[in-house]
């Protein structure tokens with residue numbers, strides 16, 4: 001099978017890139033290993049930039065049932081502080097979002113191959129990219145967009161995650177009283193060894209997503225139940241939210257190896273890396289989806305303008321670096337604020353700091369990346 005562009009991975013970045021390319025009349029094949037969209041580990045917070053980019057792709061999050069989010073609360077130990085969000089935001093399950101994105105890609109004319117996993121990527125003797133799938137068949141194209149998200153392809157791996165983060169996601173049906181207390185807020189909770197967030201999603205349920213360092217998980221026997229119980233002991237605010245809540249899934253879904261702060265340095269000719277394969281921002285910013293959409297848009301613009309992939313990747317790296325550093329700095333600050341001495345101070349200044357950090361870590365500000373216009 002040969003097409004003009006091959007897109008590996010049909011999540012946010014891969015679907016967005018495929019839609020933009022197909023709309024420019026390019027022949028695109030997208031390969032996605034899941035036969036149908038399923039739950040993914042994600043806080044499911046959609047920033048204003050993500051909502052705008054989705055809208056431009058033909059996806060109206062509100063019509064899919066997205067819940068508007070107006071404020072962010074920070075909770076640690078027994079205290080909480082709230083700040084209004086300085087931009088519009090919403091939350092939507094990844095299952096709903098990914099379903100809509102794949103449908104939009106098919107409608108745009110993308111050839112979508114689902115339930116097929118890419119095993120390896122290489123070049124033929126005539127220097128064309130060749131992806132080998134799990135059934136041994138191959139797909140060839142002059143250009144590839146690597147968009148496999150958290151999953152690395154052999155030969156194109158990202159560095160080790162030194163903190164050995166593990167992330168979990170679980171849906172809960174909160175009691176009526178707790179659901180109305182949560183309201184239209186995204187709550188960020190701090191505890192030793194990690195942080196978590198809870199927010200309402202469509203269908204009257206709440207998403208609890210948390211990250212914990214491996215050494216802290218090991219201390220509670222490497223069991224998610226113990227991790228959740230410990231978080232509630234360390235952060236009574238979470239215990240209050242979950243009191244009487246019913247779990248919606250049999251157990252949380254989990255992922256490991258999250259190289260927060262990673263930005264890809266370089267790539268090969270004809271291989272544009274986008275989404276989490278380009279950069280991984282700390283989760284608490286709620287900006288990963290926005291970056292995935294942004295890097296897809298920039299990658300497509302670069303490809304259509306004839307910019308070689310290595311130049312695109314280097315340019316993207318320098319455009320993202322400052323915001324990524326700030327997000328990492330803020331993440332460290334949040335974790336360090338757990339010390340008893342500074343916690344009251346942090347909670348007091350949180351609303352102002354949150355507004356500033358939210359503005360500065362929005363990597364998709366138009367001025368942040370000078371990109372060639374999409375021409376075609």
Ligand SMILES: Cc1cc2nc3c(=O)[nH]c(=O)nc-3n(C[C@H](O)[C@H](O)[C@H](O)COP(=O)(O)OP(=O)(O)OC[C@H]3O[C@@H](n4cnc5c(N)ncnc54)[C@H](O)[C@@H]3O)c2cc1C
Nearest residue numbers: 009011012013033043044045118149167275276286288289
């Ligand atoms: C704990 C946590 C919480 C987060 N919370 C938020 C949040 O609230 N808001 C936010 O904006 N971002 C959040 N993020 C980040 C966000 O989830 C990612 O940045 C975003 O999903 C990246 O999009 P992507 O397209 O690169 O990857 P994905 O959306 O993960 O898509 C990758 C796709 O590639 C497919 N794939 C993988 N390997 C292969 C293969 N070999 N062959 C074929 N297909 C393959 C996968 O099945 C998948 O569909 C969070 C991340 C974590 C870890």
